[in-house]
Amino acid sequence: MCPSTRMGPDTPALYLRALIETCPIAIVVLDAQHHYTMCNPSFERLFQYTPNELASANLDYLIAGPERLExxxxxxxxxxxxxxxxxxxxxxxxxxxxxxxxxxxIPLMLDGALSGVYGLYQDVTERNHAKKAVRAMADQLDNLQQEERRRIARELHDSTSQELAVLNWNLTRLRTLVADGDEALKSLVEETKEIAYQCSARIRSASYLLHPPLLGEAGLTLAIPWLAEGFEQRSGIRVMLEMSEGLGRYGDEVEIAVFRIVQEGLSNVMRHSGSTVVKISLYLRDSSLELSVSDEGKGYSSESTTQEPDNKVGVGIRGMRERVEQLGGWFKIESTSQGTKLSAAVPIGVVSRG
Ligand SMILES: Nc1ncnc2c1ncn2[C@@H]1O[C@H](COP(=O)(O)OP(=O)(O)O)[C@@H](O)[C@H]1O
Ligand SMILES: [Mg+2]
Structure with a gap:
C-alpha cells in the first residue's frame, strides 16, 4: 500500500487494507478536491507512477495525457x-x-456529504486485442465462405447442370424411341423426364442463390426482384416489393450485404413467421441503402414486444448484424404478435462501379 494511506491501525481497517492491497483491479482514492489520497499496488503496476508522483500532480494530467484531458x-x-x-x-x-x-x-458519500471519490481501472487492452482478432477471423471466415459458395455454385452450374441437360436430352430421345411402345414404359420415361427437369431447376436455383450471378452483372436493381420472385414461387408467400428506381451500383461488399440480409430475412419469414405476406423495401437515403423486410406473422414469441429478444438471436440474425456493423451501418428488429420487421441501413461508401 502506498505510504500516504489514511487507514487506522484497528483490525477492520487492516482487513479492508488487505482487501484493497490484494485487489487485482487498480484502485485510486482522491479527496473531495480531487487530490490524491491513496492507491493500491495494482494501480502502481498499471500506470507505473509512484505514490509521491501521484500526490504531486493532478491525476488526470498524469494518466490521461493532453489528447484525452477533456x-x-x-x-x-x-x-x-x-x-x-x-x-x-x-x-x-x-x-x-x-x-x-x-x-x-464512484463518489464516496459520508453522512450525505461528498468526502472523496475513488476510481477503479481495469486493463482491457488484451481483451480488446482479442476482440479485434476474433473480428478479423470472422472477416476471413466470411471471405472464405463467399469463396466456397462461389466455387460450389460454379461447380453446380458448370458440371452438374450440364450433365443434367444431357440427361434431359437423352430422355427426350428415349421418349421418341418408345413412342410406339408399351404404355407403362412411356409413362416411366415421362415421369423420369419430369424428375430430371425438377432436378435441374432446383440445381439452377441453388447455384444462383449460393452466388447470384445477376448481382455481379446487374446489381441489386435486378437481383432483388429476382430473389423476391423466386421466393414467392418456392414459398407461396406473397411478396410486395418497393424499391428506389435506378438504384445504381455499389461496392461488392455493400451489394452482397444487402442481398444476403434480404435473403436471410425472407428465409426467416418462411421458416418462423407463419405469415402469408412479406414486404421488402429498399431505398437509397442520404448515403445509405435502407432496407426492411416485414411480415404479418406470429413474431418472436406470443408476448407482444418491440424489444429484440437476445436469447432468440441465432446465427442468421447475428451474422446480419455483424455484416452491417462492419460496414458502419445499423441493424434492428422489431417484433410483436402481429409481425416482425427487420430494418437495416448500409452506408454505400465508395461507389465502385458505374
Ligand atoms: N420473421 C420472424 N418471425 C418469427 N420469428 C422469427 C423471425 N425471424 C427470426 N425469428 C426467430 O428468431 C430466431 C433466430 O433467427 P436466426 O438468427 O435467423 O436463426 P435461425 O433462423 O437459424 O433459427 C429464430 O429461430 C426464430 O425463433
Ligand atoms: Mg434464420
Whole structure:
C-alpha cells in the first residue's frame, strides 16, 4: 500500500487494507478536491507512477495525457458532482504506452456529504486485442465462405447442370424411341423426364442463390426482384416489393450485404413467421441503402414486444448484424404478435462501379 494511506491501525481497517492491497483491479482514492489520497499496488503496476508522483500532480494530467484531458476532466467532474461513471477509454502509462481501460468512478458519500471519490481501472487492452482478432477471423471466415459458395455454385452450374441437360436430352430421345411402345414404359420415361427437369431447376436455383450471378452483372436493381420472385414461387408467400428506381451500383461488399440480409430475412419469414405476406423495401437515403423486410406473422414469441429478444438471436440474425456493423451501418428488429420487421441501413461508401 502506498505510504500516504489514511487507514487506522484497528483490525477492520487492516482487513479492508488487505482487501484493497490484494485487489487485482487498480484502485485510486482522491479527496473531495480531487487530490490524491491513496492507491493500491495494482494501480502502481498499471500506470507505473509512484505514490509521491501521484500526490504531486493532478491525476488526470498524469494518466490521461493532453489528447484525452477533456474527456478525463469530464468524467472527474461528474464523479465530483456525486454521479457514478462507467466508461471504457484509453489512458497513458508513465512510459507513454497507451492502455485500454474500463473505468468506474464512484463518489464516496459520508453522512450525505461528498468526502472523496475513488476510481477503479481495469486493463482491457488484451481483451480488446482479442476482440479485434476474433473480428478479423470472422472477416476471413466470411471471405472464405463467399469463396466456397462461389466455387460450389460454379461447380453446380458448370458440371452438374450440364450433365443434367444431357440427361434431359437423352430422355427426350428415349421418349421418341418408345413412342410406339408399351404404355407403362412411356409413362416411366415421362415421369423420369419430369424428375430430371425438377432436378435441374432446383440445381439452377441453388447455384444462383449460393452466388447470384445477376448481382455481379446487374446489381441489386435486378437481383432483388429476382430473389423476391423466386421466393414467392418456392414459398407461396406473397411478396410486395418497393424499391428506389435506378438504384445504381455499389461496392461488392455493400451489394452482397444487402442481398444476403434480404435473403436471410425472407428465409426467416418462411421458416418462423407463419405469415402469408412479406414486404421488402429498399431505398437509397442520404448515403445509405435502407432496407426492411416485414411480415404479418406470429413474431418472436406470443408476448407482444418491440424489444429484440437476445436469447432468440441465432446465427442468421447475428451474422446480419455483424455484416452491417462492419460496414458502419445499423441493424434492428422489431417484433410483436402481429409481425416482425427487420430494418437495416448500409452506408454505400465508395461507389465502385458505374
Ligand atoms: N420473421 C420472424 N418471425 C418469427 N420469428 C422469427 C423471425 N425471424 C427470426 N425469428 C426467430 O428468431 C430466431 C433466430 O433467427 P436466426 O438468427 O435467423 O436463426 P435461425 O433462423 O437459424 O433459427 C429464430 O429461430 C426464430 O425463433
Ligand atoms: Mg434464420
Amino acid at each position: 474527456e478525463a476532466f469530464g468524467l472527474s467532474r461528474k464523479v465530483l458532482q456525486g454521479s457514478r461513471v462507467h466508461a471504457v477509454a484509453q489512458r497513458r502509462r508513465r512510459d507513454g504506452m497507451i492502455v485500454d481501460v474500463e473505468i468506474y468512478g
